[in-house]
Amino acid sequence: MLQETTQRLNRCRGELCSPTVYTQSQVIPRTRNARPYKKLWRADITAGIKDAAPCSIFSKCGCAMHRHYNNKGISEMKKIRLGVTKYILAAAAGLLLTMLLNRDAYAAAILSRMFIAAMMAAGLDLCVGLARQLSLGQAAFMAAGAYGCGTVALVVSERSLPGVAAGLTVGVAAASVTALAVGAVVLRLKGDYLAVATLGLGEIVRVVLENCAPLGGAAGLYHIPRFTTPELAFAAALLCGVFGLWFARSRNGVLCRAMGQDEIAAASIGINPMCMKLLAFTLGAAMTGLAGGLYAGLLGFISPKDFTFARSVDILAAVVIGGAGTTIGPMLAAMLIEALSALLQGVANIRMILYAVILIVVTIIKYTKGGRRRAPVKL
């Protein structure tokens, strides 16, 4: 065990060309009470992380946190360097602002949809990008949030601030509790098998909703107060984005990332992998639940048909296209996809074909570096 850990840590260092070489005496085995990673974590675990950030279409423009390794192998966060992206972002922000200021109902709905999609992408990114746990059942958490929020909003049935707040809180709580319960069981599975199990769970939740008479069955819930405004959605998306960025750089976030990189090495220095997985999974689900609540408030009616496997795929596509692990990338990609699909509304079939082709091409280019094979990406 000790030898394997040493080898793994050294391999991590090797990838970073870090000068420090581990010997076995330096690797402290996991003990029950002593928490050796307290001393180790910043210098060692962080250094053992090959950042996923450079793998993004946005990073091509220079919009990514740059992780810098000084000669001691200790990572430092350099501030975000914005190249061309600065202007793109400024243009996008300007466009959004004009849309916000002189908007009609249609533009408002599109804007809200964009922000909601961004929140879901940020949520899934915690799970997929940070903790590297592939989930294909995100729609289930969205459904939990939407139904939780919708039920409360129907009971309160007015657009008062406390009512909305209560609805969203219940939505987030419903999604988190679902994720905790489900995660405790399925997160024991690894890699593709986890994806399969979450896929199955997403389908189960949808079928349960279809056959649950108190929640409206296949017809769903009607006459939910339509409380979602672009401003509210924007505030929520901003909250999710900032939280995601903060969490990724917080202590627990770093531990999550280390666990995602190499579960055995992480466990051997005192990180509880299950704990970290659950944390990322639940936080991601909470964000998705919040998005679901806003979605219910946007449409005014929800049905199980809104939360199919296709929805989960959409969210995952945004994360992959935007660059898993960067938080900002997936959010921007999700907004872009949503805006494009609104623009191409008239030609829905061509839109989906275009979307599929973009998804395929971006993935292939990203993971092959111009047609050549790159070292296997572990997930």
Added chain:
Amino acid sequence: MGGWAEQLINGLAVGAVYALIALGYTLVFGVLRLFNFAHCDVMMAGAYIGWLCAERLRLGLLPAAVAAAGVCALLGLVVERFGYRPLYGASGMPLMVVALGISLLLQYTAMLLFGAGARVYPFGYTGGVVRIGSVTLPASKLTALLLCVALTAGLELVLKYTRAGRAVRAVADDKTAARLCGIYENRAVSLAFVLGSALAGISGVVYGSMYLVSPLMGLTPGLKAFAASVIGGIGSIPGAVLGGLALGLAEALAGAAFGTATKDMVSFVLLIAFLLLRPGGIMNSKSGTGRV
């Protein structure tokens, strides 16, 4: 009594279609360790080819199935060559995302070509009814069962007794060792795709003639066949067949016992239960190790 017997045969017939689709999942998983999500849409393509043959060209079931198998084999080859092969160095998520993308691409191309509406095979395409004693059975269900048995036997023969088939099994067993023996890995992978896709095409014709043909028809049987392949033990040929038949039966029985609402849930509940409790599936396949 007659009711239960019909339920059983119904379940077995649907299970046979699941089994045929599951064989494709299992073949590809064996050589590539990839859950090929686009597989169910290859089946959908097969259903459309069969429908074209039946409705426009007035061909019988067998020629239609052969045509569907041929076109789908070609489709599988193209998908493998241009979709997955660039990513063989990578593993896991990128491959899976490309698979999802290809699945979307096939679905919406079909929608563009044939429209979103459902198509129906000509009435009585697979024959009328068969009476055995007091039990009346639609011939289509028996056809499905027979096809499943025949094709599985054929697949076993190909994999066991032809050079190319043995190469597929060798690659599934151990890639490095297979390469050392001079087997072209990529050819074996292509062959696995071709075989799996051809089976999917045939099962598309069978499934389409039992139900409706529409661009999104592949999703439900695809997910269930996928569950079947995991339940049977992914990577194992007998496992896929057993899993498919067992799942079809379980669905029919659950539907009869607890109402149709539970029918769609059974497969996914079984899938998760098997993943957690017996990762190797019914056949306890070796590929299942490392999943927990």
